Amino acid sequence: MPFGSASRLGVSLFDETPPIEWVFGQSQEEVETIIQAVYRQVLGNAYVMESERLTVPESQFKRGELSIREFVRAVATSELYRSRFFTSCARYRAIELNFRHLLGRPPLNLDEMRIHSTILDTQGFEAEIDSYIDSDEYQTTFGEDFVPYIRGYKTEACTSMVQFTHTFELVRGASSSSLKGNLAGKSPKLNGLLIKGTPTAVVAPGSAGATFCNPLGSARTRLGAGAGDNGKVYRIEVTGYRANTVSKVSRFRRSNQVYLVPFNQLSGTYQKIHREGGVIASITSV
Numbered sequence: 484m485p486f487g488s489a490s491r492l493g494v495s496l497f498d499e500t501p502p503i504e505w506v507f508g509q510s511q512e513e514v515e516t517i518i519q520a521v522y523r524q525v526l527g528n529a530y531v532m533e534s535e536r537l538t539v540p541e542s543q544f545k546r547g548e549l550s551i552r553e554f555v556r557a558v559a560t561s562e563l564y565r566s567r568f569f570t571s572c573a574r575y576r577a578i579e580l581n582f583r584h585l586l587g588r589p590p591l592n593l594d595e596m597r598i599h600s601t602i603l604d605t606q607g608f609e610a611e612i613d614s615y616i617d618s619d620e621y622q623t624t625f626g627e628d629f630v631p632y633i634r635g636y637k638t639e640a641c642t643s644m645v646q647f648t649h650t651f652e653l654v655r656g657a658s659s660s661s662l663k664g665n666l667a668g669k670s671p672k673l674n675g676l677l678i679k680g681t682p683t684a685v686v687a688p689g690s691a692g693a694t695f696c697n698p699l700g701s702a703r704t705r706l707g708a709g710a711g712d713n714g715k716v717y718r719i720e721v722t723g724y725r726a727n728t729v730s731k732v733s734r735f736r737r738s739n740q741v742y743l744v745p746f747n748q749l750s751g752t753y754q755k756i757h758r759e760g761g762v763i764a765s766i767t768s769v
Contacts, residue, residue, distance in 0.1 A: 503632075524631050551625075574600060579596070579653065581615060583654070585615040587634040591643075717745075717746065
């Protein structure tokens with residue numbers, strides 16, 4: 484198991500797995516590996532039952548009638564994808580997952596999200612999917628014969644620190660699916676962060692703090708100079724409260740909380756959090 488930066492960031496699987504390319508003359512086993520890789524990437528690592536597989540597009544791909552790019556399009560415009568990541572999800576959650584699944588990166592900013600929201604309003608679901616797959620970015624990065632892959636943690640896929648850190652809001656390791664690997668579930672994960680252009684703490688997925696999910700009413704705002712000895716206020720993101728100190732309903736319940744405290748209250752707040760069984764996910768100056 485690697486101990487480098489990719490391991491600590493939780494992207495070692497993506498970093499150590501080379502891009503998968505279709506090459507003429509590959510064996511049936513290699514072609515099947517490509518099909519599985521497309522399902523894994525486009526469907527966000529979700530489990531696909533045998534009865535859910537797209538047998539017609541698969542057969543067309545095996546016969547050489549579809550390129551990987553067109554097979555990706557077939558999966559992304561299928562009822563399987565639509566039911567999991569469109570009709571059952573909030574709009575902006577669906578869009579940010581489209582970026583993850585089809586371009587391998589998070590959206591750049593709120594304007595980019597609005598562009599795709601407009602496409603949905605004016606042209607519909609299939610046109611929204613086509614806008615990623617027919618883009619210059621997709622063609623330049625993946626072309627016709629490469630399976631899309633997660634690349635948002637690499638500098639060439641990001642234009643800002645905000646976009647880089649948002650990658651880890653969408654990708655917390657690779658052991659869970661897009662909808663089950665994060666407490667946001669089917670709710671937008673990046674919407675408020677994109678509006679404010681706010682970078683986020685990058686927490687290793689193996690740590691208890693990685694379960695933190697930004698609760699409602701916890702915008703990153705400054706309380707004003709003079710709140711502490713040096714005028715700084717700190718935002719403490721906490722998760723993992725044990726149920727016996729928070730709720731008697733379920734001992735497995737996890738609660739997320741945000742504290743905004745001045746510098747001179749940090750020590751007391753740390754002690755309070757630890758007494759209640761909380762785990763500090765991140766501490767940032769606001």
